[in-house]
Amino acid sequence: MNHPILMATLLLAPFVGFLINGLRYKRHSANLAGVIATTAVVISFISAILLVVDLVGLPPETRVISVKFFEWISVASLKINAGFVLDPVSAIMILVITGVGSLIHLFSIGYMHHDAGAAKYFAYLNLFLFNMLILVLGDSLPVMFVGWEGVGLCSYLLIGFWFTDDQKAAAGMKAFVTNRVGDAAFLLGMFILFLSFGTLTFSEINQLAPTDPTLAWMNPVTLGTLFLFIGATGKSAQIPLYVWLPDAMAGPTPVSALIHAATMVTAGVYMIVRLNPLFLAAPNTMMIIAIIGALTVLLGATIGMTQWDIKKVLAYSTVSQLGYMFLACGVGAFGAAMFHLMTHAFFKALMFLGSGSVIHAMHEEQDIRKMGGLKKYLPITHWTFFFGWVAIIGLPPFAGFFSKDEILAFAFFSPLGHEALWAVGALGATLTAFYMTRLMALTFWGKSRVPKDTHPHESPPTMSIPLIVLGVLSIVGGWIGIPHVIGAILPGHPENFLEHWLHHSIKPIPGLTPFDVTTEWVLMGVSVTLAICSAFVAYHMYVQAPQKPEKVAKAIGPVYKVIYNKYFVDEAYFAGIINPLVKASKGLWYYIDVNFIDKTTYVISDVVRGGGSLVRSLQNGNIQVYAMYISLGLVATLLFLLVR
Amino acid sequence: MPLGGVLFIVVFLIAFGCLMLWLASKLGTQKIADPVKYQSYECGIPVQEKKDTKISVKFYLTAILFIIFDIEIIFMYPWATTFKDSLAAGQGLYVLLSMGAFLLIFIFGLFWEVKSKALEWD
Amino acid sequence: MLSTDLFTQIGLGHYLVLSALLFCCGMAGVLLRRNAIVLLMSIELMLNAVNVSFVAFSRYLGQQEGQIMVFFVMTIAAAEAAVGLALAVSIFKRFREVNIRYFEHLKG
Amino acid sequence: MGRDSFEIIVNGVKMIVIFLMMVQVVPILVWLERRGSAFIQNRFGPNRVGPLGLLQLLADAVKFLTKEEFFPEKGIKFLYYAAPVSALIPATLAFLAIPLGAPIKLDTFEMFGQTWGPYTFLIQGYEIGVGIVFILAVSSLAAYTILMAGWGSGNKYALLGALRASSQTISYELAMGLSIVGVILLYGTFNLTDMVTSQQGPLSFLFQGHTVTLGWLPNWGIFYQPLAALIFYAAAFAESNRLPFDLAEGEAELVAGFHVEYGGFKFNLFFIGEYGHCLVASALMVTFFFGGYQIPLITPDEMLVHVQGLMGAGNAAAIVNGLLHHVVFLIKMAVFVWIFIQVRWTLPRFRYDQLMDLGWKTMLPWALANTILTAALIYVAHT
């Protein structure tokens, strides 16, 4: 097949869907819009599969399909093409995006069928996919940035989808503004890279990246990667810019699943993986990424333990899981990061959709204190959610186990890693097991606390089919990256397929020695045991002895309060950044703008107006007088020419 | 030189016309003064004294459209003379198509005028 | 010198002077007349003056481009006259008069 | 007396002769029209003055000259008198540009004690390279005569008639101009003489590299451009403001159109102008579509050989040959003039809106279609 045509189909199918639904959003019914949008994405998915099949057919060394559509910007030495490139890394991404995207579109048909603005919703969703694909496939930073900004816009639009609610509109704004900070850093990083490398194309940057790492801080590579990483923290909700993600749960639940769990938030991780040779050349940045990632794991997990809103719990869990990916990036395990990105996309999308199903069943109730015992009402949702749960807490042989343990192993063994990082990761896994079990327990198990006037019911097939598919993927998704130690004892010795696949796209960590098999088994056992124990504790606390949690909370009172209030980060931001900024702006407005600039312009305009009223008498509207001026001008010109 | 011939015949014609008019006025019968005779001829009824003669805007609209279409037709003349030469030079299709584009605009204009009822006389 | 050739041989200078005189006549009309239609006619006169010099240059410099330009100028002049007169008719319908000062009302 | 002056005088005399011939044809036409219409309408027509009423013309001329000089009190003097004087100019100028006979090639001859020639004498007022354009240009000036007359009479019927007439003229000028495009495409020239010479001999044309010849048909334009001929002739009717297109005169509503206030010889001048237009239109029909002055299937040169066979070589033969072709031209023209008359007395009038519709919505599109078709056919035939 023709690659440019396939690529164009892949990219433009969602865009066409966006146009169809977006231009006629008042006419299309929810179902029609949903079918159109889903068809568009499925077309995209099919072309993605065809493209990836072609990609597999290429020899591993040159496994790249690049397509250049037209020259976009050409200024002096800056030449940017509207070029797109498909390599093993982006292949994983487009499959995840279009595949999970199709499922979520399908789910949305059922979820949004009662909403008046469904066509608009589907239009936004399609636009999002279009931008996400541009982000993923773009062959240079500016092209990626187009998608980067585009997904930001769609995220804003979809978080504030029910904009008549002030809080939800504000949540959208928060996401947008927070992302702006990151985007500014991203742009700065881009400028620095262009200054030092003279190009913005990924392949060229990666080729030009210095091979020996530099430890200097004020080095363009370090600074550039650092700024890019700050950009990534904005989009991927890491400390310190994670605050928007929990609020983003104001949007429709499938949006949370698609944008704020599976795809957009992983953009930062993806960007770092894309530029992995460059980041490897900046160990300082890598260290910061690892530390930030580890901290975010803990932060997300702890806050997640205390939340009562089913979506908030999942949101903090997402923050925490994204922390794992950054931790992986930070220790140089880019393949592991991609692996976790993929498995996370499966199980977190599954859980979000499951929560959507629950919320749908509970008539828009999100507080888990008012749920419980939903197992018997929502069997499909429960069982699929159950597989998501086992995947995320890292029980072998489910998806999360393989990816998380690979990250932990790298954190331990990698020369860029540290035992402390492994410890934090393992602690995070323990906490994850706790809060996820808590969520399961409070929602599905135990006694029903459902208010009498709500009658939970199982969702329609359009919603349950995606759940089932994702549930299966959550089970088997991890099997493409089975670590060597486990592969060695399994019958048939399955090899680590993912590692092979990414082999040529990802630079190996310098100085990495083969893992010590015994240590690896021990580490694996420790983390799995911790997780299982923690899950049992949680099960005990929330199912068998429901009064215990309160006691524990009281016992650790102040700590609990701090965590429950999300470490007062929002408040701190308000006090430390936003309020001073607002005050300073007001001061600037009053003293500089009103009293100085405005007055100056008034003086200027008064002078001009005075002069104008003098000159106005010349311009009396009589064209013949104008013609006279023209002829006088002619006379003057001729006179000048003659006298000269 | 044709120009001289044209000028000559024009001068001759004017002279001829003037001469004839002069002859006619000399040979004509004597005038019989009668004020009614010199009034405008309006079939015998008393002359209507109206300040503004209402003339339909259509006349002048026709003239405007005439100008425009006339110029477009004039543009075809040099094309028509050179068409066979261009054919011989092997540029036939190019010249045919370039005039085709022009004619398309022409036809569209004509069609629009007919459609917009600018050419209707009531 | 021009004076010796003035009545013996016609050259480019003759046509250019003629063109200049016609142009000045047209300009005087534009500047001095009050009737909008006479104004339009004066503009046509100026355009014609320019055409004369175009053709004269085309002839004496041996280039056909001048004639092409004249062709274009004629077309545009005719288009201008058509639209100008349409405007004049509109003005006349409104004010029953085509004095140029009524065209000042078009401002603002 | 230099040769230049002689040639100038000869040419001047020639032009005046052609003009006078044209003027003299008019009374004959008037007689023909009156007799013809009488014949069509089962009447006698003028038959008292002279044999067959032929001297009626003379009587009319005398009557015109002796009518009372008249000037309407509301008229504008200059325009009122300028209009009839200028009425003759367009038709005459156009007529003089049409080749009326084969050029007479004279060898050297003795006259006034000097040797003259060799000399080519055109039976044509002046040969103009851009003949068609010239004719269209001068006939477009005819509108002023009408407008001056209408405005100068100070009569609202005259004014309305003038407006109608000029509107009608310009409307049909489009169809006429566009039908001529087909003719120009066919001949590839503006020159009328070249057109006539390219119609000589039997019908033969090039098609896809093969020469197709039909020996029994003359190579006339009518066989290539029948539609153009039809449109051209119809438009010529309208341009000369004759029935069935005489809306400008419209006796019922406009009395007599733009010349309602004219009488005597002034009216006669308009009359001559109108007939002049008929003559020009007929002459152009002949030139464009019917081989001009040529005898069908025989070229003028071949004819010259025949004539020389009868009379022996010499200037006399050349002159006879030229005049012979001139007569042929006149005969052909007479046919079309007669059609003018016949149509006038057989067809009813149009209504004004029908007239405009015919011009703009029927003839213009058809002329356009003819142009496109001609270009396409020429393209197909030559590739």
Next chain:
Amino acid sequence: MTPDVFLFWFLALTTVLAALGVIISANPIYSVLSLVMTMVGVAAIFVTLGAYFLAGVQLIVYAGAVLVLFVMVLMLFDLKHEIHAFTRGPVTGAIKIAAVGLLGGMIVGAIALSANSLMKTENNGIQTVIEGDSTKALGKLLFSQYLFGFEALGVLLLVVAVGAVALARAKGGTHAQH
């Protein structure tokens, strides 16, 4: 004085006088008729310059079409003698006349001053003057190098046709009385 020179002077004189008539006559009808005379004169001057086809076009387009329109519009308006044919204002009037006079004087002066060089170009140019069928050359140029301008003019004419009809039909935009 050869016939060429005589013709030029005759035509130039007629044309300039007619042009003066355009701006001097108080009755717009006479202005138009003078303008017709000017156009005919200009066409004749084109003929003396060898531009036969342009002369014909000049007559057809200007004399035969544009000025007929002028006459018709004047008849439509029925404007007879104008009492105030010229603009008022002695100062601006004086400036205007002075401007025109200066401009004319300077152009003529400039041409007179550069007469020698003009004669030279004439001598250079006279060999390259295209004496043959200039219409065909015109057509070929028009359909090769100036094709875009030609097509653009087609569009312009279309726009003018639409615009003029719309204007003529307008009942009078924002200043409408009714």
